[in-house]
Amino acid sequence: MNVSRPQNIAAALPDVVTRYLTAHRARDTATAIAAFSADATVIDDGKTYRGTAAIEAWLTRAAGEYTYTTELIGAQQSDATHYTATQHLEGNFPGGTVDLRYQFTLDDGRIERLIIEP
Template sequence: MDMPLVITTYLTAHNARDVDSAIAAYASDAVVIDDGHSYPGTDAIRAWLAGAAAEYTYTTELISATRLDEERYDVVQHLDGDFPGGAVDLHYRFTLRGSRIVRLVIEP
């Protein structure tokens, strides 16, 4: 599946729970929306990444990646773990500006 380097680098870091490498993929004015909560700016995103990494143990499998237009990509990952429900397919909807992530929406 062909994705921009910033997305593959981010997903690898996120899945490895490497907060420093993951945060480097974001623009300073980026926003993440996950589970109905908004995390604007890299400080809030860093705190979200650190919390998300510590809360549950899970594995991921890349299911698909679709380029929607020049800046937007929809990446679907299957997660199995000790979170409520135990398994879910999540859409990671990325918006890029150049080589940085400016928006990420994570939802089923």
Template sequence: MHDSQPQGITPDALPDVITRYLDAHRTHDTATAISAFHPDATVNDAGETHQGTSAIETWLTRSATEFTYTIELISAQEVDAQHYIATHHLEGNFPGGVVDLHYRFTLNCGLIEGLLIEP
């Protein structure tokens, strides 16, 4: 996918748009979270693809209410100027109860164009 090796960065070095999305997602502020996405953005989570901000808004709303969990940003990496990885540690009442997830962001024109969430 990318030839570049990801470089570890401090979480506060993530682009503002990613930080805005992550903070809004953590506090269940769907309107602010959606504002970080490009209108044609794609999110792939748990093997399901959500295309466009309307579908992403539905996914965010469902994920905020389906399970109760804590989420902690434990590391961040920069692949290149458009690609970043934020790794989160989640604990909650979802199947398995504990997981580290990699949020792989693709940016375009200062907005999130793609987000792949995977273990």
């Protein structure tokens, strides 16, 4: 399912994904980490983080490294457990703007795997 109208984009994503994205945007690490399963994996910027302790450290570092805004600009469901959210970021990081795909794999109502890439 591809959604192009901004007001309907978030509706295309499951609650756990929108909860994570909202918490991450607000830099609410406790709420963001609660969206992950205990043995989840995150791959971001070529690095892999396994388990909630490593993911929490990544979220904490990412929240303080740069100042940026995010806007959800796209959402796609591949099947019952795979979703992609496309976020537009603008900030003081190298390049200043980027569109990133957040590729989620869900298991039992939690995020089991998240891959973030352009």
